[in-house]
Amino acid sequence: MWERSDRSDGSSREVRSSRSRRKVRSGRWRREFLASGAAAAAATTLPLVAGCLGRTADALRLSAYERESLPDSVLVADPTAPTARFAIDYPDHYKRDRYRRLIRTGSMTALNYALTYTYEFGSETREAARFVVDDAGTDEDDGATYYRVHIEDQRTVEREWWEFYLDLVDDPPADAEGVTPPVESLSEADRRIVDAALGAVYADRNPPIDVGGDAFGTRGPLYHELLDADESALVPDPPFEYVRSNDRWFAAHAERGTATPTETTHSVEPVASTRADFEDRVRSTLIGTDLSPGSLPDEGADVVRTAVRTPFYEEELPMSAALRSVMERLGAGEHLPADDAFELGIEFDHLFATVDGSVYEFDLSVQP
Secondary structure, eight states: OOOOOOOOOOOEEEEEEEOTTSOOOSOOOOOOOOOOTHHHHTOOSSSEETTOOOOOSOEEEEEEEEOTTHHHHHBOOOTTSSOOSSSSOOOHHHHHHHHHHHHHHSEEEEESOOSSOEEEETTEEEEOOOEEEEOTTSBTTBBOEEEEEEEEEEEEEEEEEEEEEEEEESSOOTTOOEEOSSOTTSOHHHHHHHHHHHHHTTTTSSSOOOOTTSOTTSSSOBOOTTSOGGGOTTSSSOSOSEEEETTEEEEEEEEEEEEOOEEEEEEEEEEESSHHHHHHHHHHHHEEEEOOTTSSOHHHHHHHHHHHHSSOEEEESSOOHHHHHHHHHTTOGGGOOOGGGOOTTOEEEEEEEEETTEEEEEEEEEEO
16 A cells, blocks of 8 residues: 555626536636655656656646545535635625525526636536535534535626725925824725735735736726725725835825626525535546556556655657556546647646545646
């Protein structure tokens, strides 16, 4: 049995309409990966392994991430956990309302907020497996209903909103006066907006980002539908001219313009009525194969062992027969491009397999 290292994981006008085949850029799974001391001992005679320098050609990298509880990792059990793609997140009560509406009516629409997403898989676009649960007033093992979430429609819409942003000033006037956060005279909501604007320019870095010439809606926090601009002291005219942070000066601006958030309509499909059935459904849906020792030829087993025991397995193009055999077992074989068609940005992820009884997610990416 292989030794494994520990890993941790206003008004609107429709602009463009499409079905759920568009990629949602936010909400992808966050993957935290820590290489243990076993990585140094796992170097083998494979073509290229983790940390190899001086590559002269594009390379293929296979990474493996242990999923200790796969069902929990795809279950959105806490309605407040997903975040909106805004600098200021939606309040928890709104998220709970959206969650309940989805389960109660089978449909829910929101702006810049999604409970699942699509991802690119080679030349295809696939929908990630995400689930919600209605367990109000029931025992977890008797009567809770689990649903898979789908994206029914997704489109870009226009909204007339306010944006507050901070413009980096290299040489402020000699008589300039500014405020230093936290600005106690502001409401708690407005202090959060100022903090978000500082975050948008990375004010704690040296140098920070100059966003003054960037497009509307990308420079600082937007007053979306759950932020009341009429109650804010920052619009239409901020009560101060400059903000000081980290020995830097920023001019405070508020501007009204046209934002283009993404409107997503979700639907749900009931899949299980008990926790045990839900776990079985997740495993049967996602886990495609077993890659334990003895289930692959020696060369393919070496590829998997290196991906599991070290930060990643890597080899130069063209793809070896060993790596191709692993990808075929993972169900990606027919989607692999020709060796001369691999380009930066091509990725094959959301590939699940068991290795020595543990569940891993595999990810093949193209490296420069």
